Amino acid sequence: MRRIGRDDAPQVTIEFEGEPLTARRGDSVAAALLAGNHRSFRTTPVSGAARGPFCMMGSCFDCLVEIDGAPNRQACMIEVREGMRVRRQRGAGDIGLGHSTGGGREDTP
Amino acid sequence: MKSRYDIAIVGAGPAGMAAAAAAAGHGASVLLLDEQSEAGGQIYRAVSRQNFKDRNILGSDYYEGLDLVSELASSGAEHVTGATVWQVSPEREIGVSKDGTARMVTAGQVILATGAQERPFPVPGWTLPGVMTAGGAQSVLKSSALAAPDAVFAGSGPLLYLVAYQYMKAGIPVRAILDTTPRANALRALPHLPAALRSIGALMKGRRWIASLRAAGIPFIKHIEDLKLTGTDCVTGVEYRRGKRWRKIDAAQVFLHQGVVPDVNLAMAAGCAHRWSAAQLCWHAETDAWGETDIPGIAIAGDGAAIGGALAAEYLGRIAAHGALHRCGCLGRAERDSLAAPFRRALAGEMRLRPFLDALFRPPRRLRIPQGDATIVCRCEEVPAALIRESVALGCLGPNQLKSFSRCGMGPCQGRFCGLTVSEMIAEARGVGVAEVGALRLRPPVKPLMLEELAALAVEPVSMPGKR
Amino acid sequence: MASSTHTADAIVIGGGLHGCAAALYLARSGLRSIIVEKDHVGRHASGVNAGGVRRLGRALPELPLADAALAQWRNIRDLVDDDCGFASPGQVKVAETEAELQALKARRETLLAHGFGHEEIIDAKQLRELVPALAPHCVGAMRVRGDGHADPFSTMQAFKRKALSLGVRIFERAPVETLQKRGGTWRVTSARGGLEAPVIVNCAGAWGGRIAGMLGDYAPVEVQALMLMITERLKPFVKPVIGAQGRSLSFKQFGNGTVLIGGGYRGRAEPERNLTHLDFGGLAANAAAAAALFPAMRGARILRCWAGIEGHMPDGIPVIGAGMEEGVFHAFGFSAHGFALSPIVGKIIADLVATGAADLPIGAFSIGRFSRPAA
Numbered sequence: 027m028r029r030i031g032r033d034d035a036p037q038v039t040i041e042f043e044g045e046p047l048t049a050r051r052g053d054s055v056a057a058a059l060l061a062g063n064h065r066s067f068r069t070t071p072v073s074g075a076a077r078g079p080f081c082m083m084g085s086c087f088d089c090l091v092e093i094d095g096a097p098n099r100q101a102c103m104i105e106v107r108e109g110m111r112v113r114r115q116r117g118a119g120d121i122g123l124g125h126s127t128g129g130g131r132e133d134t135p
Numbered sequence: 136m137k138s139r140y141d142i143a144i145v146g147a148g149p150a151g152m153a154a155a156a157a158a159a160g161h162g163a164s165v166l167l168l169d170e171q172s173e174a175g176g177q178i179y180r181a182v183s184r185q186n187f188k189d190r191n192i193l194g195s196d197y198y199e200g201l202d203l204v205s206e207l208a209s210s211g212a213e214h215v216t217g218a219t220v221w222q223v224s225p226e227r228e229i230g231v232s233k234d235g236t237a238r239m240v241t242a243g244q245v246i247l248a249t250g251a252q253e254r255p256f257p258v259p260g261w262t263l264p265g266v267m268t269a270g271g272a273q274s275v276l277k278s279s280a281l282a283a284p285d286a287v288f289a290g291s292g293p294l295l296y297l298v299a300y301q302y303m304k305a306g307i308p309v310r311a312i313l314d315t316t317p318r319a320n321a322l323r324a325l326p327h328l329p330a331a332l333r334s335i336g337a338l339m340k341g342r343r344w345i346a347s348l349r350a351a352g353i354p355f356i357k358h359i360e361d362l363k364l365t366g367t368d369c370v371t372g373v374e375y376r377r378g379k380r381w382r383k384i385d386a387a388q389v390f391l392h393q394g395v396v397p398d399v400n401l402a403m404a405a406g407c408a409h410r411w412s413a414a415q416l417c418w419h420a421e422t423d424a425w426g427e428t429d430i431p432g433i434a435i436a437g438d439g440a441a442i443g444g445a446l447a448a449e450y451l452g453r454i455a456a457h458g459a460l461h462r463c464g465c466l467g468r469a470e471r472d473s474l475a476a477p478f479r480r481a482l483a484g485e486m487r488l489r490p491f492l493d494a495l496f497r498p499p500r501r502l503r504i505p506q507g508d509a510t511i512v513c514r515c516e517e518v519p520a521a522l523i524r525e526s527v528a529l530g531c532l533g534p535n536q537l538k539s540f541s542r543c544g545m546g547p548c549q550g551r552f553c554g555l556t557v558s559e560m561i562a563e564a565r566g567v568g569v570a571e572v573g574a575l576r577l578r579p580p581v582k583p584l585m586l587e588e589l590a591a592l593a594v595e596p597v598s599m600p601g602k603r
Numbered sequence: 604m605a606s607s608t609h610t611a612d613a614i615v616i617g618g619g620l621h622g623c624a625a626a627l628y629l630a631r632s633g634l635r636s637i638i639v640e641k642d643h644v645g646r647h648a649s650g651v652n653a654g655g656v657r658r659l660g661r662a663l664p665e666l667p668l669a670d671a672a673l674a675q676w677r678n679i680r681d682l683v684d685d686d687c688g689f690a691s692p693g694q695v696k697v698a699e700t701e702a703e704l705q706a707l708k709a710r711r712e713t714l715l716a717h718g719f720g721h722e723e724i725i726d727a728k729q730l731r732e733l734v735p736a737l738a739p740h741c742v743g744a745m746r747v748r749g750d751g752h753a754d755p756f757s758t759m760q761a762f763k764r765k766a767l768s769l770g771v772r773i774f775e776r777a778p779v780e781t782l783q784k785r786g787g788t789w790r791v792t793s794a795r796g797g798l799e800a801p802v803i804v805n806c807a808g809a810w811g812g813r814i815a816g817m818l819g820d821y822a823p824v825e826v827q828a829l830m831l832m833i834t835e836r837l838k839p840f841v842k843p844v845i846g847a848q849g850r851s852l853s854f855k856q857f858g859n860g861t862v863l864i865g866g867g868y869r870g871r872a873e874p875e876r877n878l879t880h881l882d883f884g885g886l887a888a889n890a891a892a893a894a895a896l897f898p899a900m901r902g903a904r905i906l907r908c909w910a911g912i913e914g915h916m917p918d919g920i921p922v923i924g925a926g927m928e929e930g931v932f933h934a935f936g937f938s939a940h941g942f943a944l945s946p947i948v949g950k951i952i953a954d955l956v957a958t959g960a961a962d963l964p965i966g967a968f969s970i971g972r973f974s975r976p977a978a
């Protein structure tokens with residue numbers, strides 16, 4: 027998307043997928059990514075399909091990204107902060123828990 | 136935030152701002168909660184940011200919002216921004232999260248002013264990146280001055296034409312407007328025209344937008360019957376059908392719109408009664424003349440109860456505030472009635488246009504109920520139309536059962552973008568009315584809540600397991 | 604429709620899992636039954652529960668039934684032509700202190716004395732290997748291999764489908780209004796007309812006490828609204844079902860990644876109106892218990908909370924067996940753990956109806972154990 031209107035707004039630099047991205051103070055994370063021409067924000071946990079923001083008002087939950095390591099954050103509802111690290115949400119959220127090794131579908135004596 | 140208020144209002148759009156401003160100053164403590172970072176709601180989103188020097192881009196209706204914002208600011212009501220409300224109980228306990236902390240606030244009177252959302256528009260490809268709602272496009276335009284050149288606008292309704300018109304005013308090229316308003320609607324709207332003519336100004340506004348768009352040479356293609364968005368990782372094109380012919384245009388950005396419907400989640404989760412509106416094809420809250428629902432002390436004002444537009448929302452907000460002030464003992468009956476009277480008159484004038492608009496922009500059945508089997512109905516759980524029809528064939532009677540048949544409605548949006556579609560689809564498949572099929576049963580939290588927020592909630596359990 | 608009379612060998616009141624299981628086994632014994640359900644099949648506890656299939660922690664009288672039920676669950680496809688989403692990753696009850704671990708060990712000794720060896724004790728290291736995401740302070744646990752969970756919805760649908768395929772008739776939206784005995788025949792009136800049969804099976808769940816009363820029996824059922832909450836989808840991190848000795852908690856991750864959290868916390872039930880109300884105080888306590896054991900879960904988001912109506916008996920075990928009047932059988936009041944038992948209880952009821960005897964000990968579940976309070 028293209029920025030129009032006033033251009034005197036203070037800037038904020040965030041990181042998206044490890045690359046710096048300049049945004050404006052007051053932008054939502056989704057707006058910042060759209061301004062950087064990123065339309066796809068995540069892949070779904072069900073089919074792996076790509077998704078981007080849809081409603082931009084906090085209703086559809088399609089804009090989910092990982093922010094500073096926390097998964098499933100609503101990009102359209104969270105404002106950018108200097109130094110914020112944003113990543114695409116890939117499938118289900120990873121909250122950094124060790125993946126289970128024991129048990130299994132069957133655990134019979 | 137205190138733990139108790141006389142009046143608490145959820146939503147700082149025109150309805151909520153007006154309600155808070157009207158309620159303050161009568162001796163009642165007034166709290167206004169909204170998850171946005173500033174007052175305005177949808178129509179007046181970010182109005183105080185002054186993102187554009189040129190006021191013609193967003194238009195004078197938008198800047199009207201500044202008056203409300205300043206009236207609110209000087210009213211004495213406590214406005215908490217960034218506050219997401221995830222429950223309102225019948226006992227008027229409001230669960231609210233702000234900055235990662237959840238708390239419970241109790242209010243003597245609650246006014247829900249949560250507004251509208253755009254109607255689900257389940258066409259093939261509507262989940263592709265690059266496809267947004269027209270309202271979503273407008274949101275980033277207002278709050279971040281962002282626009283997508285060469286976008287295709289598709290659908291029907293005033294907001295669609297308005298956003299395209301705002302784009303045009305901003306000098307952003309629009310590829311095309313694909314209008315799905317059915318030809319037959321004009322005839323259906325005709326009986327409502329005489330009443331609407333008394334609001335001739337508002338009526339002409341829409342006509343002017345469309346005329347200007349056409350005059351600017353933007354293709355405005357009417358009577359489109361079917362729509363498909365194509366692409367794999369992002370949208371790349373739009374296919375549309377008029378009569379028998381399919382055509383295709385390239386597009387990297389598509390904005391969809393099919394009107395707005397009340398955001399009922401909070402009110403339904405509170406247990407407020409709703410009924411099916413055949414005119415607006417959505418659920419309406421049952422409210423009395425003061426906006427009060429069947430749950431004493433909980434009122435709904437604005438587009439959250441029934442779609443009436445921004446001015447109606449404002450008047451309804453003021454009316455609801457006077458009702459709440461009366462119920463909490465701050466206003467006598469006569470005083471309440473006389474204070475509310477001018478807003479009732481203004482409201483009546485404002486509502487004259489509504490039946491005409493409802494009939495004219497009524498979305499056709501084939502764009503509300505997916506015709507193809509593969510079209511996704513539930514965006515969150517990626518449930519295709521076929522699975523819903525199969526579930527009905529297997530004996531699924533309503534949307535609540537459908538959850539277990541298909542996981543439809545069980546994702547994070549909590550049915551906001553599938554609920555209406557599903558109720559209508561099941562009704563159609565069963566050959567009964569939507570009212571009989573009912574709505575998805577909604578439960579708090581109506582917005583996701585972090586486990587640690589919930590864990591830290593300072594509320595005593597009524598009982599603990601194992602103890603009586 | 605309303606004036607016709609339907610006849611059968613048995614009328615089953617309640618279209619939950621127990622009603623469907625009983626009807627299914629009755630059909631296998633050659634007995635024709637009709638299920639009358641006031642709402643729709645699976646509308647109540649059977650459709651909204653946590654799906655836990657466990658022997659861990661069960662009351663002694665229930666263990667023979669739980670053992671037999673587990674054998675049925677392992678081959679559930681043979682019974683209902685569907686795997687019901689059954690998985691057996693084991694169940695684990697965590698001890699956070701030495702004292703809690705001692706209590707678990709004592710429980711194990713008690714079970715051993717009664718001939719049940721399924722509850723094992725594991726130490727902190729084994730526990731960590733089994734459930735790496737657990738908080739490091741946990742000192743050990745009780746583990747039951749072979750326990751697990753099934754998917755309540757597919758289970759409910761599979762039992763219903765199988766019952767139908769065996770000729771069972773199901774009348775939904777048909778609340779039983781009156782029950783009368785004339786000669787050797789019970790006559791039931793419902794919104795779907797009259798029904799007649801020599802046998803009544805009361806599988807009315809939380810409403811079982813009311814139906815028992817109409818049949819001349821007495822059972823003090825406490826109606827409770829048990830609450831559950833579920834998270835968004837997360838990458839897989841825990842396989843067994845987790846409980847705790849010192850906290851009320853039940854915690855499991857489904858194959859789709861969602862995590863179900865419960866533990867017997869109660870909301871408020873309005874059984875007459877089919878309504879439940881959540882208590883966020885209880886849910887907060889439940890969330891705190893989960894966060895204490897799984898610190899990394901703190902940032903996970905709860906998407907939905909709900910409550911289901913369940914009937915609880917004062918001693919925490921169900922009513923199963925014959926009633927006072929000829930031709931009356933009860934199976935209700937499963938006190939929050941009846942999902943797992945449903946296949947075996949269905950068989951027991953059918954055996955009782957068909958032969959007058961069950962091949963498992965059910966004396967402890969007799970409705971006669973309760974006496975009417977003095978007026």
Ligand SMILES: Cc1cc2nc3c(=O)[nH]c(=O)nc-3n(C[C@H](O)[C@H](O)[C@H](O)COP(=O)(O)OP(=O)(O)OC[C@H]3O[C@@H](n4cnc5c(N)ncnc54)[C@H](O)[C@@H]3O)c2cc1C
Nearest residue numbers: 146148149150169170176177178220249250270437438445
């Ligand atoms: C995206 C969009 C754009 C629109 N743009 C226009 C326009 O340009 N012109 C026009 O005439 N009409 C527009 N409309 C129609 C609009 O519905 C009304 O004109 C008007 O905004 C309705 O006012 P309201 O006060 O009822 O609700 P809204 O203005 O929608 O305000 C509702 C407020 O409630 C807040 N809220 C909702 N749920 C919660 C919660 N759980 N917790 C906390 N806060 C919550 C929202 O953040 C929002 O600020 C738009 C509608 C939408 C959906």
Ligand SMILES: Cc1cc2nc3c(=O)[nH]c(=O)nc-3n(C[C@H](O)[C@H](O)[C@H](O)COP(=O)(O)OP(=O)(O)OC[C@H]3O[C@@H](n4cnc5c(N)ncnc54)[C@H](O)[C@@H]3O)c2cc1C
Nearest residue numbers: 617619621641649652653655779808911937940941942943
């Ligand atoms: C939240 C929750 C979690 C649970 N978790 C587990 C678990 O993990 N593991 C486990 O083993 N158990 C669990 N349980 C318990 C288990 O769900 C129940 O014990 C079991 O489902 C009971 O089955 P039922 O058929 O007896 O009752 P129900 O499913 O309640 O069925 C009874 C039916 O009778 C009908 N009825 C009542 N009165 C009438 C009338 N007058 N006429 C016609 N019909 C009538 C009702 O409408 C109802 O559908 C849980 C329960 C709940 C609520």
Ligand code: FES
Nearest residue numbers: 082086087089102
């Ligand atoms: S774009 Fe819809 S919730 Fe963010």
